[in-house]
Amino acid sequence: xxxxxxxxxxxxxxxxxxxxxxxxxxxxxxxxxxxxxxxxxxxxxxxxxxxxxxxxxxxxxxxxxxxxxxxxxxxxxxxxxxxxxxxxxxxxxxxxxxxxxxxxxxxxxxxxxxxxxxxxxxxxxxxxxxxxxxxxxxxxxxxxxxxxxxxxxxxxxxxxxxxxxxxxxxxxxxxxxxxxxxxxxxxxxxxxxxxxxxxxxxxxxxxxxxxxxxxxxxxxxxxxxxxxxxxxxxxxxxxxxxxxxxxxxxxxxxxxxxxxxxxxxxxxxxxxxxxxxxxxxxxxxxxxxxxxxxxxxxxxxxxxxxxxxxxxxxxxxxxxxxxxxxxxxxxxxxxxxxxxxxxxxx
Numbered sequence: 359x360x361x362x363x364x365x366x367x368x369x370x371x372x373x374x375x376x377x378x379x380x381x382x383x384x385x386x387x388x389x390x391x392x393x394x395x396x397x398x399x400x401x402x403x404x405x406x407x408x409x410x411x412x413x414x415x416x417x418x419x420x421x422x423x424x425x426x427x428x429x430x431x432x433x434x435x436x437x438x439x440x441x442x443x444x445x446x447x448x449x450x451x452x453x454x455x456x457x458x459x460x461x462x463x464x465x466x467x468x469x470x471x472x473x474x475x476x477x478x479x480x481x482x483x484x485x486x487x488x489x490x491x492x493x494x495x496x497x498x499x500x501x502x503x504x505x506x507x508x509x510x511x512x513x514x515x516x517x518x519x520x521x522x523x524x525x526x527x528x529x530x531x532x533x534x535x536x537x538x539x540x541x542x543x544x545x546x547x548x549x550x551x552x553x554x555x556x557x558x559x560x561x562x563x564x565x566x567x568x569x570x571x572x573x574x575x576x577x578x579x580x581x582x583x584x585x586x587x588x589x590x591x592x593x594x595x596x597x598x599x600x601x602x603x604x605x606x607x608x609x610x611x612x613x614x615x616x617x618x619x620x621x622x623x624x625x626x627x628x629x630x631x632x633x634x635x636x637x638x639x640x641x642x643x644x645x646x647x648x649x650x651x652x653x654x655x656x657x658x659x660x661x662x663x664x665x666x667x668x669x670x671x672x673x674x675x676x677x678x679x680x681x682x683x684x685x686x687x688x689x690x691x692x693x694x695x696x697x698x699x700x701x702x703x704x
Contacts, residue, residue, distance in 0.1 A: 394454065
């Protein structure tokens with residue numbers, strides 16, 4: 359009998375009382391067998407984040423070793439910060455909590471937003487489902503069909519809150535480009551802004567995913583009920599070749615760098631992460647399962663049926679994008695902070 363076990367037996371402990379560190383480590387398959395995984399969605403039901411998370415939740419379990427059950431939980435609040443904080447500070451650090459993180463969380467961390475209690479460098483990045491750009495649109499009754507119109511004519515756009523991308527993009531264009539967006543905040547979510555457009559309360563939406571418009575309202579596009587004025591990203595979407603990127607409209611290099619920083623998070627437009635501290639082999643298993651799912655015929659068929667864009671990147675690629683946001687120059691971060699939080703915030 360080994361000395362440690364003989365000593366434990368002498369003290370009256372059975373072998374089953376061995377500390378976890380002395381027991382054989384579980385494989386990912388052994389760990390996930392009969393487990394439940396919480397999939398945290400930072401929005402209320404409906405909309406692209408929720409629908410995309412539920413699509414992933416339906417297919418991910420059969421590809422994860424041990425085939426755990428994935429349960430979707432909606433956790434709206436704080437424009438995505440509440441869910442990200444929960445993941446980093448409260449959720450179990452064992453790989454049983456997943457989250458489709460809002461793409462602007464690295465941006466908010468980089469500019470030092472006081473509500474942020476997470477560090478994107480410590481999260482386990484599993485993969486990104488799409489790099490589709492965000493877009494700013496007008497409603498057909500406004501008569502505004504291109505971004506040049508907004509330099510001379512006011513366009514009222516709706517936004518959930520002053521820290522949301524629906525506010526930040528038009529506000530940044532007003533300050534740096536000279537556009538005339540009037541931003542109305544306070545809507546609970548994007549679907550409420552859509553309803554406000556139909557009612558004539560607002561003349562557009564300050565931001566929405568291009569993929570979300572294509573999957574959620576393809577009839578509006580076909581019937582020309584909405585016009586895409588500008589796209590936010592580092593590269594133009596293949597099917598929006600004639601719509602300018604926000605940073606392309608900058609008048610000088612300094613403004614261009616700030617607008618590029620605000621646009622860079624499109625590289626993690628709909629990324630899935632897990633908590634800090636997940637064992638390396640477990641994170642690797644989740645990443646492998648995710649990469650497999652992105653090529654899986656059943657998953658792709660359902661995504662295609664709902665017109666949901668899938669243009670994936672790996673967990674390592676998504677992590678690199680997130681970390682790059684924190685490497686921006688102090689000058690760019692300072693200017694971006696004023697654009698995002700307003701001149702009164704230090």
